[in-house]
Amino acid sequence: MSTNDSTELLFTAVYESDEDAVVGLLRSGADPESVDEDGQTALYLAAVSDQPDIVRLLLAAGAAPDRLSSGSDAPLCGAACGGHTEVVRALLAAGAGPDTVEGFGFTALAWALRCGHVAVTEALLAGGADPDRPGPTGEPPLVAAARRGSPGCVRALLAHGARARSESLAEARRWLVLDVEAELRAGLEQAYGPDRDFVTHRYPRDGGDIVEVQLLDPEGNPLAGNDQQTGHAEIAALLEAALSGTGS
Template identity: 35%
Template sequence: MRRALLAALLIFPWADAGGAATLQPGVGQPALNAALGQAAERGDVAGVRNLLKRGASPRARRADGRTALTSAALGNHVAVARMLVAAGADPDPQDTARNNALLVTGETGNVGMLREVLRAGPDLTRTNRFGGTALIPAADRGHVEYVRELLKTGIDVNHVNNLGWTALLEAVLLGDGDPRHTEIVRLLLAADANPNLTDRDGVTPLAHAKRRGFASMVALLTSGRGR
């Protein structure tokens, strides 16, 4: 078992939050942390539980900065995330791709995972590689229930990413006027999204919706609110 854990460490080196290696009887802590990260990626609930009991750190980070919680979020392993959060996992550290547990959920749209990550008290202002909060990719991908849940947190609905787009602009520009994206436009407006914030060319969400022939979005944006 020891040999297998040490081999895993060579492939996916992990350290605890402070970079130290606290040794456990018989097995080095870094090896346990490596095994924990891999178990989280697989969604191995029993394995994660066992490794945490043996002293693996829920706050450990891989060499590229990825945490076990982010790995669980990427795989939609909700039960594993619940266990890691209960053990004290930090939701905020970002890996070299600027992913963390919350930002990943904005892409997957997994509401159950979002709720587990929110229990850990994440920093809602963290941004992904495009400079967007978790709300923006969720609006882009049409994750209606996710957007509804995330808006309850008070996240900045008017945040502008590196492309110069808000969540409202992305719902219009990257959707196809379908019911899911239209409902997201309504939710964002109801949460006080500013319909007058333009893209870098000075074009409003309403103007984009008109150009693309999205009648339902046009009606919402003309009124300026989704209530």
């Protein structure tokens, strides 16, 4: 079997979540560090597809846990962004750097906080991620968690000694008087232009709701979207307690 054939078959097996085929191909000599025609690595594909068993197979066969896919995308960051906690743990166990930086200055923790993934945040911090490492825009992680409106992420950071508590309290209080839905719509209009149709969804989550705003195309199909949580009141209480010395 040629290298090109084995690479194509390996990617097909990962796309199809066929663990037996992945095992067979690796045993037959397929390169665990295979890349497709776009430069995407097999490990990154498995990581962003939430396939922890295939991730472990590729790592055990020699895939480098921190190798950037397409020159910019870290498997740990892709897994963190998607909320794939078991994949994150598998990569960390294989030696992935918890503070690995991918394109545009993102770390896995920055992605987890931006998306409000509490379990991933906890796993990264337990694995050694720096609770004070600034995100891509220079803001402290605790400020990012306060803006997101995720009390669970704030608790996890506080438990690991995160600083910038006063700034984070100010951010939580700022959002208490803002209309989250209106802010999300304004951001999408700034990016895509005014006079657009939108649809809003709300889901219960972690001390409040997730507010998801989707921008629609002329046919009524989702074109772009953004979401945020509304747990800012609980976050403000957590930070007030932490600053007064009565909280963790």
